[in-house]
Amino acid sequence: MTDIRTAGLRTVRDQLGLSQESLSRALDVSARSVERWEAAGATSTSADVARRLALVSEIAALADEVYGDDVATFMATPRRSLGQRTPREAMTHGDLEAVRQVLINALDGHWA
Amino acid sequence: MSLADLTVRWSGRVLRHRPAGSGRSVLDETYLGLATDNRWSEAGLRAYYFASDVGLVAAEHARHIAIDVLGDYAERLERAVFRVPISLDRVLRLTDPAVVVAMGAGPINTWILDLARTQAAASYLVSQVDRLQGLIVPSVAFLDQPERFNMVVYRDAIDPAVVFGTPVHERDITIVSSGS
Numbered sequence: 001m002t003d004i005r006t007a008g009l010r011t012v013r014d015q016l017g018l019s020q021e022s023l024s025r026a027l028d029v030s031a032r033s034v035e036r037w038e039a040a041g042a043t044s045t046s047a048d049v050a051r052r053l054a055l056v057s058e059i060a061a062l063a064d065e066v067y068g069d070d071v072a073t074f075m076a077t078p079r080r081s082l083g084q085r086t087p088r089e090a091m092t093h094g095d096l097e098a099v100r101q102v103l104i105n106a107l108d109g110h111w112a
Numbered sequence: 113m114s115l116a117d118l119t120v121r122w123s124g125r126v127l128r129h130r131p132a133g134s135g136r137s138v139l140d141e142t143y144l145g146l147a148t149d150n151r152w153s154e155a156g157l158r159a160y161y162f163a164s165d166v167g168l169v170a171a172e173h174a175r176h177i178a179i180d181v182l183g184d185y186a187e188r189l190e191r192a193v194f195r196v197p198i199s200l201d202r203v204l205r206l207t208d209p210a211v212v213v214a215m216g217a218g219p220i221n222t223w224i225l226d227l228a229r230t231q232a233a234a235s236y237l238v239s240q241v242d243r244l245q246g247l248i249v250p251s252v253a254f255l256d257q258p259e260r261f262n263m264v265v266y267r268d269a270i271d272p273a274v275v276f277g278t279p280v281h282e283r284d285i286t287i288v289s290s291g292s
Binding site for chain 1: 128129130131132133134135136143144146147148149150151152161163169172173175176177179180181182185187188189190191230249251252262264
């Protein structure tokens with residue numbers, strides 16, 4: 001088991017416009033777990049869930065850096081690189097790496 | 113003539129951009145080499161990209177967005193453009209047909225739109241030319257204007273403290289692109 005801080009989880013979830021239900025699917029845990037973690041500020045969980053939580057936090061930080069006030073538009077815009085899904089839909093299906101990749105591709109600029 | 117014999121020195125000022133308001137340096141290395149859609153570096157090959165002019169910056173970024181975002185949708189991005197002094201000792205100019213011939217390839221405009229091929233060509237050049245620091249390549253957004261170019265600098269072949277001067281903020285731009 002891995003000890004993690006979840007104090008900022010609600011902020012991250014709000015920033016990405018995800019419901020507790022959507023975030024729970026992204027993390028492959030129950031919605032009740034998300035609710036409990038947001039209230040508690042810390043938890044102990046599996047290494048895989050801890051990795052997914054770190055990815056969600058990184059996605060939120062990257063989305064804020066790249067899109068600023070337009071994160072909501074980004075999350076609701078379907079993309080070919082996500083199989084014609086929106087980032088919100090891709091995350092809800094647990095495809096966090098693909099959403100992270102979209103943001104990394106945009107961060108340093110698209111070139112040539 | 114070998115490819116190594118065709119390398120040249122190059123120095124000048126070129127443009128690179130980041131999200132406006134980003135706290136990172138325009139030369140930040142955190143995510144270098146992790147992008148998958150850059151034309152002259154496969155994922156894993158750390159490369160800085162630069163542009164000769166701000167119109168090229170906007171056109172190339174918008175072009176990629178238009179390809180990825182579905183029709184009826186649009187994106188609006190605020191980007192901060194920096195001018196970066198660069199001085200390199202070993203660069204190949206793929207804007208020079210003689211270099212492309214030395215690679216054993218056909219005219220560059222016949223294959224530059226094939227992302228897998230350009231990425232493979234870059235890996236080939238890095239592997240074949242000792243200490244190759246970078247490429248000067250045509251912009252796919254302006255294939256009819258060879259004086260407008262991209263500069264690709266391979267991070268693992270340079271010392272950034274020696275090669276790069278201090279970036280200077282040039283201007284902020286707004287890129288609006290709709291899906292195709």
